[in-house]
Structures are given as C-alpha cells and as structure tokens.
Amino acid sequence: xxxxxxxxxxxxxxxxxxxxxxxxxxxxxxxxxxxxxxxxxxxxxxxxxxxxxxxxxxxxxxxxxxxxxxxxxxxxxxxxxxxxxxxxxxxxxxxxxxxxxxxxxxxxxxxxxxxxxxxxxxxxxxxxxxxxxxxxxxxxxxxxxxxxxxxxxxxxxxxxxxxxxxxxxxxxxxxxxxxxxxxxxxxxxxxxxxx
Amino acid sequence: xxxxxxxxxxxxxxxxxxxxxxxxxxxxxxxxxxxxxxxxxxxxxxxxxxxxxxxxxxxxxxxxxxxxxxxxxxxxxxxxxxxxxxxxxxxxxxxxxxxxxxxxxxxxxxx
Numbered sequence: 001x002x003x004x005x006x007x008x009x010x011x012x013x014x015x016x017x018x019x020x021x022x023x024x025x026x027x028x029x030x031x032x033x034x035x036x037x038x039x040x041x042x043x044x045x046x047x048x049x050x051x052x053x054x055x056x057x058x059x060x061x062x063x064x065x066x067x068x069x070x071x072x073x074x075x076x077x078x079x080x081x082x083x084x085x086x087x088x089x090x091x092x093x094x095x096x097x098x099x100x101x102x103x104x105x106x107x108x109x110x111x112x113x114x115x116x117x118x119x120x121x122x123x124x125x126x127x128x129x130x131x132x133x134x135x136x137x138x139x140x141x142x143x144x145x146x147x148x149x150x151x152x153x154x155x156x157x158x159x160x161x162x163x164x165x166x167x168x169x170x171x172x173x174x175x176x177x178x179x180x181x182x183x184x185x186x187x188x189x190x191x192x193x194x195x
Numbered sequence: 196x197x198x199x200x201x202x203x204x205x206x207x208x209x210x211x212x213x214x215x216x217x218x219x220x221x222x223x224x225x226x227x228x229x230x231x232x233x234x235x236x237x238x239x240x241x242x243x244x245x246x247x248x249x250x251x252x253x254x255x256x257x258x259x260x261x262x263x264x265x266x267x268x269x270x271x272x273x274x275x276x277x278x279x280x281x282x283x284x285x286x287x288x289x290x291x292x293x294x295x296x297x298x299x300x301x302x303x304x305x306x
Binding site: 041042043044045046047048049050051052053054055057060061163166171174 | 198201202205206207208209210211212213214215219223224226245
C-alpha cells in the first residue's frame with residue numbers, strides 16, 4: 001500500500017516547510033510555465049470598396065513567445081479579442097480570427113468549398129452598428145514538438161473577406177469622442193502543459 | 196478617423212492601422228501609400244460627417260417618438276407640426292463641427 005512518509009512527529013500547517021526530495025510517477029498535466037501578452041491600443045484593417053478584401057492580417061502587438069522545456073509538452077493557447085466591424089452599406093458585418101504558431105495556422109476548420117473561409121472563431125454584427133463590439137475567443141491545445149522558441153500570434157479578417165469593410169480590435173467603429181465609445185483590451189496567453 | 200480619411204482619398208485602399216497612429220499605417224494589396232499630410236487634410240471633413248451623422252440619428256429618434264401622431268386616425272396640432280418640421284430642418288445650413296455642436300433641439304410640445 002502506497003503511503004506518504006512523514007518523519008516529523010507532527011506538522012504545524014502554519015509553518016513553512018522546504019521540500020528537498022523528488023516526486024516521480026505523479027502523472028502529467030502540470031502547468032510548467034505561462035506567458036501572456038495584452039494589447040491595449042487599437043488595430044484596424046480596412047478594405048475599400050472594390051478592393052476585393054484584405055484577407056487575413058496579423059494583429060500588431062498581439063503575439064507571445066514561449067520556449068517549451070520538452071518536445072512532449074503541449075501548449076494551451078487562448079486568445080480573447082474585443083472586436084467590431086463596420087461596412088459602408090446596408091449589410092451585416094462580421095469578423096473572424098485564427099491563431100498561428102509561427103507561420104502555421106492552428107485550430108482552424110477544414111477548408112470549405114467555393115468562397116467559404118476556414119477560420120478559428122467568427123462573430124456577426126448587426127448592420128452598421130457603430131457602437132457594437134464583442135469578444136471573439138479562439139483556443140486549443142497545440143503540440144509543437146520542439147524545444148525552440150515559438151511565437152503564437154493572431155490574425156483577423158472581415159468574415160466575408162470582401163471589400164467595403166473595416167474590422168476593428170479594441171475599439172468600435174465610432175471613432176469620435178461621443179458617447180457610446182469604448183476602448184478595450186485583448187490578450188493572448190499560452191501555457192506549457194507537461195505530458 | 197484615419198480609416199475614413201484614407202477612404203475619402205482612395206475608396207479602394209486596403210490597409211491596416213495600429214494604435215490609431217498615422218505613423219503606423221501598413222498599406223496592403225499594392226495600395227499606393229498616401230502622405231500623412233493628405234490624410235490629415237481630410238480630418239475636418241470626416242469629423243463633420245461623423246458629427247452630423249450623430250445629429251441625424253438623434254433627430255430621427257425624436258421624430259419617431261411622434262410618428263404615431265401622423266396616422267390617419269390622429270389629429271396633429273399646429274405646434275406639433277411645427278416641431279416636427281423644425282426637426283426635419285435641423286441639419287439645414289450646417290457646414291462645420293462647431294455648427295453641429297451649437298444646434299439646440301426644439302422643445303417638444305404637449306401632446
């Protein structure tokens with residue numbers, strides 16, 4: 001029967017004890033390190049009418065580096081973006097985000113057909129609501145299989161990737177000083193999880 | 196502001212802006228860069244358009260409050276007719292942000 005061995009006659013839980021031994025066979029799943037970046041200023045991508053869209057663009061200042069301690073480690077990645085979108089016409093606006101490990105897309109849906117776009121997360125907005133914004137979250141457990149430094153980043157797109165729209169991060173389309181304007185923050189956090 | 200100012204000059208422009216900073220514009224898809232001076236020159240026009248858009252939005256809300264009085268089974272008083280016409284005319288002659296900010300909405304008459 002496995003028992004813990006406590007050599008002291010009694011332990012006072014209010015005291016501080018220094019552990020000098022080694023724990024083995026305790027199983028995996030421990031968080032080995034956490035890295036995070038918070039972006040507090042705004043970012044926008046605009047595709048003018050007739051331009052054909054802006055595609056996916058990396059959000060400046062919203063990336064995080066991590067160097068796994070083991071090739072068997074998993075990396076839990078979570079990005080939480082406050083986003084908004086605006087169109088110049090009377091149709092709904094949308095935003096989408098996806099995560100990247102260095103230059104590789106991760107946690108995205110299988111490619112669709114025709115003009116479908118595969119992304120990580122997606123949000124729709126009401127028509128031209130200048131004060132509307134929402135949190136868009138994408139997360140997943142990555143297996144980078146390396147002990148070299150890797151960079152996780154976020155790309156954003158107008159959901160339809162067509163022209164005549166602007167997608168915003170950390171602000172809504174209302175750019176004046178008037179009421180109903182918010183400035184927000186977005187984060188990306190990575191956690192190394194032992195096997 | 197920056198986004199709208201750029202689209203005033205080039206409606207087909209594709210670009211990103213970081214930190215609302217005119218020095219942090221990235222021109223995408225072979226868009227020809229526009230100078231900071233030319234972008235900033237559009238700011239007064241864009242500011243006016245934003246402010247008058249806000250004004251129209253508020254005006255439209257006030258008109259909607261009394262729309263029911265225009266139904267065929269209602270009788271609209273002369274004061275209410277004057278009030279609603281004043282709301283419709285409230286953007287007449289406005290050309291600057293200062294003009295818009297100086298607007299005083301008419302007082303709603305008793306129903």
